[in-house]
Amino acid sequence: MVQSKEVMERNIHAYDEDVKWKLPEPGALMSAKAYRDKKALPLVEKLKEVVKNLTIKCVQLAEQSKKLTAKLDGQQKQISRLTDGL
Numbered sequence: 001m002v003q004s005k006e007v008m009e010r011n012i013h014a015y016d017e018d019v020k021w022k023l024p025e026p027g028a029l030m031s032a033k034a035y036r037d038k039k040a041l042p043l044v045e046k047l048k049e050v051v052k053n054l055t056i057k058c059v060q061l062a063e064q065s066k067k068l069t070a071k072l073d074g075q076q077k078q079i080s081r082l083t084d085g086l
Contacts, residue, residue: 020046 015021023043026035 021043024039026039
């Protein structure tokens with residue numbers, strides 16, 4: 001668990017500091033349209049992909065949590081039945 005926290009913190013720093021997540025300065029004599037097409041839109045597409053993947057992972061974790069909660073409830077009922085019989 002501690003290791004995954006460290007990995008997550010490293011990833012967060014990458015979004016803040018890594019060049020691939022920053023919008024670069026426009027080049028000399030670069031038009032707004034060229035800047036949008038060559039610099040801004042690719043970054044936006046990368047960000048959309050990251051958000052999509054995080055959303056999918058969040059849904060998967062929510063489903064896993066529901067399944068584990070249901071399993072835990074079943075185990076607790078079974079334990080109660082066994083201990084009530086004593």
